[in-house]
Amino acid sequence: MSQTIEVLIVEDDVRIAEIHRRFTDKVEGFTVVGTAITGEQAKEWIELVKPQLVLLDVYLPDMKGTDLVTFIRHHVPDTDVIMITAASEVEVVQRALRGGVFDYIVKPLMFERFKESLENYRNKVEKLKQSQQLSPEQIESLWNRRTQGESIHIEHSPKGIDPLTLKKILQCVLTMEYNGITAEMLSKESGVSRSTARRYLEYLISQKRIYAELIYGNVGRPERRYFPISS
Known part of the structure; x- marks a missing residue:
């Protein structure tokens, strides 16, 4: 059985922190080792416990979560970060990307999205432990990149779903990976009606x-x- 992944929650709202803890407890293979409500508390936890994963908010009372990401990279580079925040500013998102944040979840948090993120993280950790060398396909999958060969099995598309249109729409969604896309945006991008x-x-x-x-x-x-x- 894989080793349990230790998680530190960094969230200044104690009610939301408790939700994160309960959500984490529901996902197999993870355990919460502590909760911090300020950046300084988080630094103490990180240096003392060296958790494998930090669930991090951006807006903390004494610093931005992106500054804490920089601290983690300098002091405990083996610790990974998933940001869970309402922050949508381009500067914040760019700093998260440049800091090597594993995932960026926009509040309000839903359990399915949370579970998916943790499971993807666990799967990638396990992939990296399997061997000393990875195939090109395995490396591609670590960065969530998809090739046309990984697309939906369109030959089994149901009535009313055109395979070529389906492929085009999927590509539109994939290109908007971090910001997501609405039906209205997709309509303009793909040329189909909003209802379609x-x-x-x-x-x-x-x-x-x-x-x-x-x-x-x-x-x-x-x-x-x-x-x-x-992936």
Whole structure:
């Protein structure tokens, strides 16, 4: 059996931190070793425990989570980070990417998205332990890249789902990996109607190739945004 992955939760809202802890307990192979509500507390935990994975918010009382990512990279480079935050500023996302953050989950958090992220992380950790050398395909999969050969088995597409349109729509979603895409955006990008775009998107969800989240903006109603499921 694989070794349990130790997790540190860094979240200043104790209620949300407790949700993260409960979610983590539901995913096999992970255990929470501590919770920090400030950046300084997190530094102490990280230096003392050296957890394998940190679930990190961006907005902390004494520093930004992206600054903590820099600290982790300098002091405990073997520790990985998944950011769970409401932050959507380009600068924050860029710093997370450059800091080698494994995943970036936008609040409000849903369990399926959380579970998927942790399971993808666990699977990749196990892949890296299997051998001293990886095949090109295995290396590609570690960065969530897909080739046309990894596409949906379109020959079994149901009635009303055109294989070529399906492939085109899937590619549109994959190119919007980090920001996601709405049915309206996809309609403009692919040239199909909004209702057609939504039908294909929901079909891709049923095939477990993408997932949807309700994203809450500053004003107006939440929008349903679609994201690719990582390998």
